[in-house]
Amino acid sequence: MKEKCPYCGEEIHSEYIFCPHCENRLKEKNYKTKNPFHSDMKDAEMKATRKGVLIKLTGMIILLIIGLAIGLMK
Ligand SMILES: [Zn+2]
16 A cells, blocks of 8 residues: 655655655554553653652651651750
């Protein structure tokens, strides 16, 4: 199946995701299936773990400060 690029008018394969002539993206659907959101999910996971580490660190610091305060009060 041949199609015409809506951007530059050159003949292209209908399966093409990007036009080889003008490099414009042709298909949102194919683009999404061929580029699954793995990287995005990994990013989100990494952000979540970073957040978790940050929360743990903050908790540890707070405990340390409380411990120091109690130690100073004695
Ligand atoms: Zn084109």
